[in-house]
Amino acid sequence: MDFALTSEQELLRSTVRTFAEREIAPRIGAYIETDAFPEPIVRGLADLGVFGLPFRAADGGSDGGMVAFAIALEEIACVDVSVAAIVFAHSSPATILAAYGSDEQRRRWLVPLAEGSLIGAIGLTEPSGGSDAAAVRTTARAEPADDGGSWVLNGGKTFITNTGTPLPGIAVIVARVPSGGLAAFVVPDGTPGYRVGRPLHKIGWRAATTCEVFLDDCRVPAGHLVGREGDGLRQALTAITFGRVCVGAIATGLARGAWEQAVAYGRARRTFGRPVTDRQSIAFGLAELATRIDAGRLLTWRAAALADRGAPFRAEASMAKLFATRTAVDAAETAIQVHGAYGVSREYPVAKMLGDAKVLQIIEGTSEIQLLLLARLLGISDGDE
Ligand SMILES: Cc1cc2nc3c(=O)[nH]c(=O)nc-3n(C[C@H](O)[C@H](O)[C@H](O)COP(=O)(O)OP(=O)(O)OC[C@H]3O[C@@H](n4cnc5c(N)ncnc54)[C@H](O)[C@@H]3O)c2cc1C
Numbered sequence: 001m002d003f004a005l006t007s008e009q010e011l012l013r014s015t016v017r018t019f020a021e022r023e024i025a026p027r028i029g030a031y032i033e034t035d036a037f038p039e040p041i042v043r044g045l046a047d048l049g050v051f052g053l054p055f056r057a058a059d060g061g062s063d064g065g066m067v068a069f070a071i072a073l074e075e076i077a078c079v080d081v082s083v084a085a086i087v088f089a090h091s092s093p094a095t096i097l098a099a100y101g102s103d104e105q106r107r108r109w110l111v112p113l114a115e116g117s118l119i120g121a122i123g124l125t126e127p128s129g130g131s132d133a134a135a136v137r138t139t140a141r142a143e144p145a146d147d148g149g150s151w152v153l154n155g156g157k158t159f160i161t162n163t164g165t166p167l168p169g170i171a172v173i174v175a176r177v178p179s180g181g182l183a184a185f186v187v188p189d190g191t192p193g194y195r196v197g198r199p200l201h202k203i204g205w206r207a208a209t210t211c212e213v214f215l216d217d218c219r220v221p222a223g224h225l226v227g228r229e230g231d232g233l234r235q236a237l238t239a240i241t242f243g244r245v246c247v248g249a250i251a252t253g254l255a256r257g258a259w260e261q262a263v264a265y266g267r268a269r270r271t272f273g274r275p276v277t278d279r280q281s282i283a284f285g286l287a288e289l290a291t292r293i294d295a296g297r298l299l300t301w302r303a304a305a306l307a308d309r310g311a312p313f314r315a316e317a318s319m320a321k322l323f324a325t326r327t328a329v330d331a332a333e334t335a336i337q338v339h340g341a342y343g344v345s346r347e348y349p350v351a352k353m354l355g356d357a358k359v360l361q362i363i364e365g366t367s368e369i370q371l372l373l374l375a376r377l378l379g380i381s382d383g384d385e
Contacts, residue, residue, distance in 0.1 A: 020079035
């Protein structure tokens with residue numbers, strides 16, 4: 001078993017780390033303070049090729065795979081989670097198109113998504129709930145016509161990341177079809193009947209734009225249906241499983257950033273004549289966290305490596321997400337505590353981390369949903385319903 005990265009992966013890591021330190025760290029605070037989308041930073045990441053990492057070169061990507069994507073997301077999240085969240089949320093609709101889209105759909109939407117000239121969103125969650133992915137109420141009805149016909153969507157989605165940004169975008173909307181199953185539709189910005197509400201104000205991911213969307217007799221051509229009618233749930237679960245690996249990487253990056261800030265501050269801060277990190281209660285806590293951060297990264301990379309090999313990775317993705325996000329919350333809390341009062345001052349980067357970490361435990365299946373799924377996948381329980 002070889003834990004070493006390839007020379008390409010090492011180069012990717014140092015390139016993205018340098019970008020994060022030089023381009024994101026000094027600029028992101030202003031966007032977070034105003035809940036604004038960091039357009040120049042996102043364009044810079046597109047130029048770097050980050051959006052295309054998990055996708056095939058034939059689809060506008062770079063054949064980097066999930067391990068490479070996890071490496072990049074960790075480096076971005078180590079500096080700022082909002083930016084990593086934008087990149088990750090963008091990858092969900094692209095994953096659906098990569099796995100299920102026709103040649104024409106991949107050429108039309110996946111290529112610009114992978115190149116970063118189009119921003120992508122996935123619309124699954126509704127105001128009535130997100131955990132039960134099969135309970136979608138938004139409807140789609142077919143209207144056949146000589147030119148191929150169209151689909152008419154009605155309903156609403158909420159907490160949809162990457163909608164309402166200044167960049168041209170598409171959303172992959174999951175809706176219920178008359179047969180009773182689900183289906184996924186590409187809805188480009190500007191489609192009549194598709195309206196994006198105001199951005200939601202959140203305690204974390206503040207520079208990632210998250211909005212409600214409304215579908216009122218929203219009509220898209222028949223060619224916007226991805227794959228087949230009835231495949232929407234399977235398609236959404238594919239994206240969500242890949243997404244859990246992404247969230248494991250983002251959580252690992254956040255935890256590492258929090259840990260680095262805590263160690264640097266604790267070494268410099270003296271109380272009762274000695275650095276704070278000389279206190280065993282602080283030093284042991286940070287040593288334990290370093291161990292958990294490493295473990296979260298290994299779980300994440302294992303799931304990513306399985307995905308890259310085409311092997312099953314559902315349980316491994318859930319374990320990585322569950323473990324790394326718990327570590328992120330604990331690391332953020334520890335970093336604030338080590339900083340004392342400065343830890344809750346918005347001038348210090350650690351202040352934003354707890355809100356950012358908490359979001360990671362909710363999206364892509366909450367921690368409770370990961371446990372529910374693991375209990376099933378490991379043959380422990382069929383659930384309590
Ligand atoms: C910042 C942010 C960005 C997001 N971006 C997107 C996006 O881009 N696209 C998208 O579609 N969605 C997005 N979401 C929505 C996210 O996926 C949902 O919030 C998540 O799936 C949980 O759904 P819910 O909030 O409706 O909670 P609910 O499903 O209402 O659950 C509420 C609570 O009950 C618990 N619970 C539910 N069922 C069970 C059970 N069977 N056993 C035990 N406990 C249970 C949950 O763990 C949770 O603690 C985003 C959310 C946030 C916060």
